[in-house]
Amino acid sequence: MxxxxxxxxxFCFGVKKAIEVAEEVAQNSHDSTYVLGQLVHNEKVIKNLEDKGIIFVENINEIPENAVTVLRAHGEPGTTYKILEKKSITKGNNLNDATCPLVTLVHNVAIKLKNNGFEVVLFGKRNHPEAVGTSYHLKGENTFIVEHEDDFMKVIDYIHKNNFPKVAIISQTTMSVYGYKKLIENLNANFGNKFIEIPLALKNLDINYGYVDTICNxxxxxxxxxxxxxxxxxxxxxxxxxxxxxxxxxxxxxxxxxxxxxxxxxxxxxxxxxxxxxxxxxxxxxxxxxxxxxxxxxxxxxxxxxxxxxxxxx
Ligand code: SF4
Incomplete structure (x- = not known):
């Protein structure tokens, strides 16, 4: 056999980096180190980090004022930073932000598309922390999220109902490559082949319907x-x-x-x-x-x- x-x-480089940051911060800090949410979706790794004295909290209210804090690779909505700031937890001081650069890239893509008049639809998992973080830059809880390639009619209904002149689709970094491709194919088959690929550099935004490949390498x-x-x-x-x-x-x-x-x-x-x-x-x-x-x-x-x-x- x-x-x-x-x-x-x-491990991808983003998760590896986040764990290194948390371990290093915890090692060099005299006070407890707090991590908001699961740093990595792996129960054994979390247990191992807890054994090193790192405290994981699901609710931001559980982080005390001034606490040494680490943010995970998935990216956070801006509200997280505002709440932490009120607790005197800030970057360059006691806030260690391990957001993966490839998640930040998706945030930037979302912002630029929005600023160029696009209604941005996200292919992602509604309650996933990354989708929550990306949605913050769009319409917050009202961001239209499509979870499955077979739900293409919901996207089309949403476009028709709101009469959006410009629509762009982006994806959570961890979605299925096949699923994203299928979603676009399904949309095009039922929406007059209108969705064309917009390169990541977002150079030509003078179109009405497009999609950006934001699934990470x-x-x-x-x-x-x-x-x-x-x-x-x-x-x-x-x-x-x-x-x-x-x-x-x-x-x-x-x-x-x-x-x-x-x-x-x-x-x-x-x-x-x-x-x-x-x-x-x-x-x-x-x-x-x-x-x-x-x-x-x-x-x-x-x-x-x-x-x-x-x-x-x-
Ligand atoms: S965006 Fe990709 S590389 Fe970054 S943490 Fe997520 S899965 Fe890893």
Whole structure:
């Protein structure tokens, strides 16, 4: 039996950086370090950071005045900064902002499109922190978010109902590349082929309907690695946090290939039966999964395979 690990499995640079920032800040601070929200959608990594004294809070009100604070890679709405400022938590002082530059890029794209008269529609997950942060720069809670490529008629109805002269679509960085492509195809098939691609540089905005490819490269690499695994593996194991958007997309993509696939958080969840009759096991992991969890899964697959072979020989 062979095990093939995806080339780009695990931490993306944005998540890696956010964890490094939190660890470094906590190490150098005499006071407690607070992180607003899950720094990374991975339960084991969070536990590990908590053991280092980092305090995670879901509600901004739980952060005390003047506290050393870290903001995660997903990006925050401007209201977060305003509330923190009132608590005397500011950049260059006690606020450490680990927002990924690729998320900031999406914010900037959203702002520029809006300022150029576009009604901006976001392809994303409504309650995902990144979508909340990006929405802030548009219409806040009223930003139109389309979650699935099959919901294209909702977008068209929204455009017709409001008679928007200019509409642009952007995507959360961790969405499915296939799903985004399909959404645009569906829209064009039912809206007179009007949506054309606007390059990321946003040079020519003198059009009425367009879309910008804002899915980040690390997400694209992880998703295209699934194509490689699907070519020659009998089963694909996807490792990722339960709330990790990009990990769930990888699992969904693996299943769409019709290959037996399993979504796990750690090696304890692996089951021996998944290896029965399999020649090649594919392993991949979302951008919030550390290398050591991937290695543990690979080791456990090897162990389970040995146990399985022993049983067959008996
Ligand atoms: S998934 Fe992409 S946008 Fe999000 S933190 Fe990683 S590199 Fe940045």
């Amino acid at each position: 062979k095990i093939k690990v995806a080339k780009h499995a695990g 690390p997400t694209k690499q992880r998703q295209s690695d699934i194509d490689e695994l699907a070519k020659d593996c009998d089963v694909i194991i996807v490792i990722g946090g339960k709330n990790s958007s990009n990990s769930k997309e990888l699992y969904q993509k693996a299943k769409e290939f019709g290959i037996e696939s399993h979504f796990i958080q750690s090696d304890e969840q692996l089951q021996k039966e998944w290896l029965d009759g399999k020649e090649k096991i594919g392993v991949t992991a979302g951008a919030s999964t550390p290398d050591y969890l991937i290695n543990e899964v690979v080791e456990r697959v090897r162990e389970l395979n040995k146990l399985r072979i022993r049983k067959i020989i008996k």
